Amino acid sequence: TMSFNYPKARRDETVVDDYFGVNVADPYRWLEDPDSEETKSFVDAQNEITKPYLDGCIYKDKIKDKVTELWNYPKYSVPFRHGNKYYQYRNTGLQNQSLIFVQKDLDDEAEVFLDPNKFSGDGTVALSKTAFTEDGNTFAYGLSNSGSDWLEIKFKDVKTGDDYNETLKRVKYSPMTWMHDNIGFFYGAYLDQTGKADGSETTSSDNQKLYYHTLGTDQSQDIVVVEFEDSQLRIGATVSHCGEYLVITPTKGCKNNLVYFAKFSADNKIIKKLELTPVVTEFVADYEYVHNIGSKFFFRTNKDAANYKIIAIDFNDINGTPWTDLLPEHSKDVLDWAHVINTNMLVACHLVDVKNTLVIHDLETGKKLHDFKVDLGTISAISGKYYHQQMFYSFSSFLTPNIIHKVDFKEGRIIDTVFYKTKVGDFDPSLFEIKQVFYKSKDDIEIPMFIIHKKNLQKDGQKPCLLYGYGGFNISLTPGFSTSRLVFIRNFDGIFATANIRGGGEYGDRWHNGGRFEKKQNCFDDFQWAAKYLVKENYTSVDKLSIMGGSNGGLLVAACINQAPELFGAAICQVGVLDMLRYHKFTIGYAWTTDYGCSDVKDQFEYLYKYSPLHNIKEPREGQYPATLLLTADHDDRVVPLHSFKFIAELQNKIGSLSQQKNPLMIRVETKAGHGGGKPTSKLIDEVTDYFCFISRALGLKFLD
Numbered sequence: 001t002m003s004f005n006y007p008k009a010r011r012d013e014t015v016v017d018d019y020f021g022v023n024v025a026d027p028y029r030w031l032e033d034p035d036s037e038e039t040k041s042f043v044d045a046q047n048e049i050t051k052p053y054l055d056g057c058i059y060k061d062k063i064k065d066k067v068t069e070l071w072n073y074p075k076y077s078v079p080f081r082h083g084n085k086y087y088q089y090r091n092t093g094l095q096n097q098s099l100i101f102v103q104k105d106l107d108d109e110a111e112v113f114l115d116p117n118k119f120s121g122d123g124t125v126a127l128s129k130t131a132f133t134e135d136g137n138t139f140a141y142g143l144s145n146s147g148s149d150w151l152e153i154k155f156k157d158v159k160t161g162d163d164y165n166e167t168l169k170r171v172k173y174s175p176m177t178w179m180h181d182n183i184g185f186f187y188g189a190y191l192d193q194t195g196k197a198d199g200s201e202t203t204s205s206d207n208q209k210l211y212y213h214t215l216g217t218d219q220s221q222d223i224v225v226v227e228f229e230d231s232q233l234r235i236g237a238t239v240s241h242c243g244e245y246l247v248i249t250p251t252k253g254c255k256n257n258l259v260y261f262a263k264f265s266a267d268n269k270i271i272k273k274l275e276l277t278p279v280v281t282e283f284v285a286d287y288e289y290v291h292n293i294g295s296k297f298f299f300r301t302n303k304d305a306a307n308y309k310i311i312a313i314d315f316n317d318i319n320g321t322p323w324t325d326l327l328p329e330h331s332k333d334v335l336d337w338a339h340v341i342n343t344n345m346l347v348a349c350h351l352v353d354v355k356n357t358l359v360i361h362d363l364e365t366g367k368k369l370h371d372f373k374v375d376l377g378t379i380s381a382i383s384g385k386y387y388h389q390q391m392f393y394s395f396s397s398f399l400t401p402n403i404i405h406k407v408d409f410k411e412g413r414i415i416d417t418v419f420y421k422t423k424v425g426d427f428d429p430s431l432f433e434i435k436q437v438f439y440k441s442k443d444d445i446e447i448p449m450f451i452i453h454k455k456n457l458q459k460d461g462q463k464p465c466l467l468y469g470y471g472g473f474n475i476s477l478t479p480g481f482s483t484s485r486l487v488f489i490r491n492f493d494g495i496f497a498t499a500n501i502r503g504g505g506e507y508g509d510r511w512h513n514g515g516r517f518e519k520k521q522n523c524f525d526d527f528q529w530a531a532k533y534l535v536k537e538n539y540t541s542v543d544k545l546s547i548m549g550g551s552n553g554g555l556l557v558a559a560c561i562n563q564a565p566e567l568f569g570a571a572i573c574q575v576g577v578l579d580m581l582r583y584h585k586f587t588i589g590y591a592w593t594t595d596y597g598c599s600d601v602k603d604q605f606e607y608l609y610k611y612s613p614l615h616n617i618k619e620p621r622e623g624q625y626p627a628t629l630l631l632t633a634d635h636d637d638r639v640v641p642l643h644s645f646k647f648i649a650e651l652q653n654k655i656g657s658l659s660q661q662k663n664p665l666m667i668r669v670e671t672k673a674g675h676g677g678g679k680p681t682s683k684l685i686d687e688v689t690d691y692f693c694f695i696s697r698a699l700g701l702k703f704l705d
Ligand SMILES: O=C(NCC(=O)N1CCC[C@H]1C(=O)O)OCc1ccccc1
Pocket: 149, 172, 173, 174, 234, 254, 473, 550, 551, 552, 553, 577, 588, 591, 592, 638, 639
């Protein structure tokens, strides 16, 4: 095994912060400036170590070919109906960005409506949020560059295919919603933020305002229609399905929002700030607009309902008429989302032990009308406007790429047919199996875990295993189809496992709250106990076990290798949140305090300091750190790359020089890329290939053809 001469990054020992009397050194503070020559040469020096190591993997070409081959299957979204046309995202398989197709009827020849690959040669301009007008004649679309959260909004005339002249700039974390006059458009922007705004800056995003744009005019004419004192609010907004209200749902963090509304004047003229009526003015719960009938509004909420429910609020009499439950909270099943279709039917999707169910209720009475048969897996999308008598939904799972269903509502009947079944080359799902196990964590709480492997597996403890986790922000890791993981199972003769650890939404607020604030350590314990389970049950062994996670999941991976380096052979940490004392200072980091807390508060500093990856790197009592690869990118303005730069510098400095540390400790820094959203297929395949090269080389895995 090689030893590595890692780049020596300057340590500035003069940078020391005082947190409530505790002095914390931050010698790599200078790495927080992405534009300094010193930081740029640090990144180049790191890539000069990492690239030869990855390219030195003897299977690199085979891995890339296999990943590409399995990736190359047609990906279709559910069809969407706007105006009198159907639209659908399609990718033949390897296109960098999916295209939007349009057709008059479902059995007509579809033609290209929008091809985002035309916006750049390398596919680094991605289509982000989009919104059609009610009449379907105008299409608003947001473009994101190099993976940044910043959007530029354009408007296309559907009939001619031509774009209107205006471009709305400095848009970020923004709604996109049209007045029903098909001319007025609402969006959120940071127009008074100075300096760079291309996603490579780390500037904190403050003072978002909600603007009203009139189609065909210049952005400079736009009107501020909603703004709040609190500069950290992101202003969610939706024009109600009836077109007569604007529902405003400001949020500050990543949990709980407020609710206001404005009723439009009869002539729909908007020339100044909107008169807002307050509905919810404290951050006590999530409230998501589902539908309204006149002044009766339906929201999905977790107010007094940890597993969420649908309530009805009368906007004409907010404090008079009691708010009622339309769809009561289920004692165990979590209400994932709800959608109104066919005028008076409510489609409800629940999560039951991390598997989706799909039912239809009567909108008036809440009475159940229909149960869709759903296998172990996820309802990955639904489409259909409330006034349509037709909807589409898609299903996918670990061994099942998208199956699209068409549902027609005719003469009181519900007719569910398979509309499109995705085929993936020569992949044969019958050769593999999915298991769901419930293992005990450190505190004996039962944690679900999906394990996927070839059938007739010999549990000889020698199988390479890839354990994936996230554990935060009420996000649930539900079954999904991933060809890269199937390459790991098929060609490394491996096992893929995903642990539904606390902090996620798998069991509603109970599960989310079990992994937040001072309980965040439960996430790390749950993940470490998943690793112990996989070894104890003879699926794999420590030196064949890799852990992987991204963003908050990158925090998970980095905290776990600090706390239990002896449990893992390799660790893949993608775009991780790694400096828990300073994360809130950059871009949208302050919004994450609803999960993490903040080092500005004494008792929160204390528990953050205990697990913050950057501050808890220490020589293992015995053995070494796992082979560790950090991945980040120069336009990641969700989790700025400085987290990974500082962590790898400290890891190489403290651990890289130890004689017993034979495993590589590296970072892969991508250019013209961001947090992950919108990444072109070519870059995704290169990234998967690289971290498979890293794992296989570090663990000495064989690649079977
Ligand atoms: O910050 C988040 N979400 C939380 C997030 O992205 N986190 C939370 C921790 C690190 C990172 C992650 O895990 O992906 O979203 C901001 C946003 C983006 C686009 C539109 C509206 C709002």
